[in-house]
Amino acid sequence: MNFSIRPATKDDLPNVLALVKELALYEKAPEEVTITLQELEEDGFGSNPLYWIILAENKNEVMGMSFYYIRYSTWKGKCLYLEDIVVKEEFRGQNIGKVLFEETIKAAKEMNAKLMAWQVLDWNEPALNFYKKFNAEMDGEWINGKLRFN
């Protein structure tokens, strides 16, 4: 199947949120998605965007996305952080994830990022195998800490 790649616009946000929810369901935490369309709009499309999105689509149907932002490593400097990469279930197995990942690497290099980083659940074998193909370094020695404000 053919597909094309482009940056997301505000109008894509309902589809983006649907992909976020699809991934959260797969990651067994659908109830954790409390973000709203309005927040996504304000935070991603103002004068100082907090994130960017690359979409894969076919005939105006969104098939998948890469959602990323800038992090700052005190060891390395500016980094691209890939928050979510997801392809809709019915479109898997067509290299869409690979193309989205490669486009994200390109975006990282364009912004002079020193590295590209992400996280993956330790039981997510398909994703772990996917990253292996890119010779990614994988490190399970870190624990995520979190305080919620609500």
Add this chain to the structure above:
Amino acid sequence: MNFSIRPATKDDLPNVLALVKELALYEKAPEEVTITLQELEEDGFGSNPLYWIILAENKNEVMGMSFYYIRYSTWKGKCLYLEDIVVKEEFRGQNIGKVLFEETIKAAKEMNAKLMAWQVLDWNEPALNFYKKFNAEMDGEWINGKLRFN
């Protein structure tokens, strides 16, 4: 011992880099620190800062810092990410870390962050015990992935 808290300025960056290196040594990865003073200066003190620092000092001697930036969670929205919190070895046990952590929580709330997040090495017992006192959620189920560009 008395100490005071303030945001870092450009002039503090040599001390900041020394703290980054001290923490990297403790984390058994001193060779990973390749960032330069010039990069820290450009990235933190331009028109669009990529990070912020809270310092603890006594009589102009820097004793510790919290180094943070904004992340974006597709589940929650805007978050504060605490990249490094470090107190110089000779000043530990004086609540400086606690005050820096609390000041960082304050900064997170001021920027309307939905949560504050960080990572800690799974063998770093003193740090794990420190975070426990704040009732932080700790999650060891994620693996860090990384691609380096050089």
